[in-house]
Every structure is written in structure tokens, then in C-alpha cells.
Amino acid sequence: MYQAAATRYDSMKYNRCGNSGVLLPAISLGLWHNFGSVDDYANMQQIIFTAFDHGITHFDLANNYGPPAGEAEINFGKIVEESLYHYRDEMIISSKAGYYMWPGPYGEWGSRKYLVASIDQSLKRTGLDYVDIFYSHRPDPNTPMEETMMALDSIVRSGKALYAGISSYDAEQTKQAVSILKQLGTPCLIHQPKYSMFVRWVEDKNNSTGRSVMDVLGEEGVGCIAFSPLAQGLLTNKYINGIPAESRVGRGLSNGAIQQSDISAAVIDKIKRLNEIAVQRNQSLAQMAIAWLMKDKRITSVLVGASSVAQLKDNLLSLNNLEFSPEELYNIETELSN
Numbered sequence: 446m447y448q449a450a451a452t453r454y455d456s457m458k459y460n461r462c463g464n465s466g467v468l469l470p471a472i473s474l475g476l477w478h479n480f481g482s483v484d485d486y487a488n489m490q491q492i493i494f495t496a497f498d499h500g501i502t503h504f505d506l507a508n509n510y511g512p513p514a515g516e517a518e519i520n521f522g523k524i525v526e527e528s529l530y531h532y533r534d535e536m537i538i539s540s541k542a543g544y545y546m547w548p549g550p551y552g553e554w555g556s557r558k559y560l561v562a563s564i565d566q567s568l569k570r571t572g573l574d575y576v577d578i579f580y581s582h583r584p585d586p587n588t589p590m591e592e593t594m595m596a597l598d599s600i601v602r603s604g605k606a607l608y609a610g611i612s613s614y615d616a617e618q619t620k621q622a623v624s625i626l627k628q629l630g631t632p633c634l635i636h637q638p639k640y641s642m643f644v645r646w647v648e649d650k651n652n653s654t655g656r657s658v659m660d661v662l663g664e665e666g667v668g669c670i671a672f673s674p675l676a677q678g679l680l681t682n683k684y685i686n687g688i689p690a691e692s693r694v695g696r697g698l699s700n701g702a703i704q705q706s707d708i709s710a711a712v713i714d715k716i717k718r719l720n721e722i723a724v725q726r727n728q729s730l731a732q733m734a735i736a737w738l739m740k741d742k743r744i745t746s747v748l749v750g751a752s753s754v755a756q757l758k759d760n761l762l763s764l765n766n767l768e769f770s771p772e773e774l775y776n777i778e779t780e781l782s783n
């Protein structure tokens with residue numbers, strides 16, 4: 446029977462999520478990959494237990510995580526029921542709806558019909574009474590923003606979720622969503638964008654607001670949790686000497702996973718040079734990539750994925766060195782722009 450480590454709150458850092466009352470761990474765990482029916486259940490259990498034992502209180506899901514879609518919620522719900530049920534009040538569990546989940550006109554995007562049906566399905570699959578955060582997984586160009594936000598608001602008011610979040614909304618859309626949610630009386634807790642050394646669109650101010658996504662979040666008091674912080678494994682030492690068969694690329698996964706074509710000789714050269722900077726900092730490249738995101742105080746949490754306990758432990762050690770000298774930052778920028 447799993448018993449959580451008594452030391453679980455000793456080393457993790459907790460950051461306030463925007464202007465809210467919620468603290469999130471500096472590192473959170475995402476279940477997009479590695480928690481499907483094709484994956485090893487004992488390994489999943491050990492990853493979740495290791496995370497919780499090291500102060501990772503936040504676990505991120507979505508309706509479509511697997512494969513097949515829905516399976517990650519089922520597996521996670523089973524682990525909670527079997528081993529973590531007594532710790533439910535120490536956990537922040539999120540889910541999302543936005544991407545394709547079931548056939549027909551009501552199985553994706555941002556209608557109230559889809560979002561409300563999806564949260565009900567997620568609660569059924571996980572066996573949870575409620576999720577802590579429910580996200581609109583992506584903006585829907587064909588549904589009025591008011592409808593999507595009203596759906597989030599009513600899901601929160603119904604008690605099926607405690608907080609509302611948005612994911613992959615650009616600066617203009619974020620401003621609009623935050624404003625509508627404020628009027629409805631359910632503040633936007635958090636934004637979940639893709640953000641890493643390699644993917645920096647959230648820093649871009651080139652839009653009608655003249656503000657970046659990060660600026661809008663800082664000004665509006667909304668938290669930020671960065672997804673794919675390791676660029677799905679590129680920002681680690683794993684691909685430096687070829688493509689391991691058991692890696693995300695080696696397994697040839699679909700559904701948004703990086704592919705062999707993403708690993709050019711130029712990318713490998715860049716990774717090698719970044720790795721040298723990390724080595725000089727006595728860090729792994731993964732640790733440096735995570736710490737690099739945390740230097741922006743508007744980042745509440747860095748949402749990592751892991752296929753093994755060893756990877757997760759490596760990532761957790763990033764907390765031991767979060768400081769960057771101006772020279773290190775300059776060198777990183779130089780390598781990234783080369």
C-alpha cells in the first residue's frame with residue numbers, strides 16, 4: 446500500500462498562481478504521453494508516486510490524452526482510487542476539452558454543448574467528484590468567446606471544477622477571455638501555453654494589443670504554466686547521439702508528438718552547444734531548460750512530461766540551480782539565435 450513520503454513538502458518550491466489563492470508547485474507533471482493503455486501501468490504508478498513524494502501536487506490531464514484518447518484519465522483515476530484517494534485534498538488535478546474527442550459536430554472545439562459533455566465524461570473516466578482546473582484546450586474561431594467562457598463559468602458554478610483556465614490562446618484572445626470571465630465572476634486562474642527555449646511565441650508583442658501573452662498574464666494577474674518545456678525531449682541529452690528506440694521519436698508516435706524530421710543536424714548542433722552551457726552550470730540540459738523558464742516570475746509552474754522515474758528525478762533537480770548570470774543568459778541567447 447502506497448504511503449506518501451513524510452518529506453514530500455521539504456524541497457519543492459510553490460508559486461502563487463497569478464492573483465489567486467492557489468499555490469502551484471514550480472514543477473508539475475503532465476500525462477499527455479506515457480499514461481495510455483499501450484504504456485506500463487507499474488511504471489505510471491511509480492512516476493506518479495515519485496512526483497507526489499517530491500512535492501509535485503499538480504497533475505495535468507485532458508480528455509484526449511492516451512492513447513487511445515481518454516485512457517490517461519482512466520489510468521490516473523485508477524491510481525488515485527487505489528493509492529492516492531486519501532491525499533485528494535493535497536492535489537490539484539486538471540483536465541481540458543477542445544481537441545477532437547468524439548465523432549459528430551459536438552465532439553471538439555469550444556461550444557457549451559461540447560465542454561459540458563466533456564467534463565462529465567472526464568469525471569466519469571477519472572472517478573473524481575470534481576477537477577481542480579478545467580481548461581478550454583484551444584481557442585475556437587467559430588464559437589463566440591462568450592459562449593466558451595460561459596461554459597467554463599457554469600462548469601465552475603456547478604462544482605465540477607474549482608477554477609477555469611485557457612490554453613494556447615494568443616495575446617488578444619487571452620485579453621478577451623480574461624475580461625469575459627471577470628465579468629462573469631469566475632476569474633481566469635491560469636493560461637497553459639507551449640513555451641520553451643525553442644518555442645517562444647508567448648514573448649511576441651507583434652499583435653494589436655502590443656503586448657505579449659506573458660505581458661497580458663502579468664498585467665491581469667493570471668498564472669502561467671508552460672507546457673512542453675523540454676520541447677518534447679529535444680532539450681535534453683537524449684537525442685545527442687542518435688534516436689533511442691524507446692524515445693518519443695523512436696516510438697513513432699502520432700498526435701502532435703515530435704518526429705524524426707524535427708531532429709535535423711542543425712538542431713542537434715544547437716542542442717550540443719546548449720548542453721555545454723548546462724554542463725558548465727553543473728546541470729543536465731533538461732534541468733537548465735526548466736530553470737531557464739522559471740527565471741520569469743510570471744511563470745507559475747513548468748509542466749514536464751516523463752517516461753521514467755529517472756527522468757522525473759533529473760528534472761526535479763533543476764530546483765537546485767535556478768540562477769543565471771547575465772553572461773550565461775547572453776550565451777544561451779547567442780546559441781539559440783545561431
Ligand SMILES: NC(=O)c1ccc[n+]([C@@H]2O[C@H](COP(=O)([O-])OP(=O)(O)OC[C@H]3O[C@@H](n4cnc5c(N)ncnc54)[C@H](OP(=O)(O)O)[C@@H]3O)[C@@H](O)[C@H]2O)c1
Binds near residue numbers: 674681
Ligand atoms: N495544452 C496543450 O495543448 C498541451 C499540449 C501538449 C502538452 N501539454 C501538457 O504538457 C505536458 C508536458 O508536455 P511534454 O510531454 O511535451 O513535455 P516535455 O517535458 O517537453 O517532454 C517530455 C518528454 O521529454 C523526455 N524527457 C523528460 N525529461 C527528460 C530527461 N530528464 N532526460 C531525457 N529526456 C527527458 C521524455 O521523452 P521520452 O518519452 O522520449 O522518453 C518525456 O516524455 C503534457 O503531459 C501535457 O500535460 C499540453
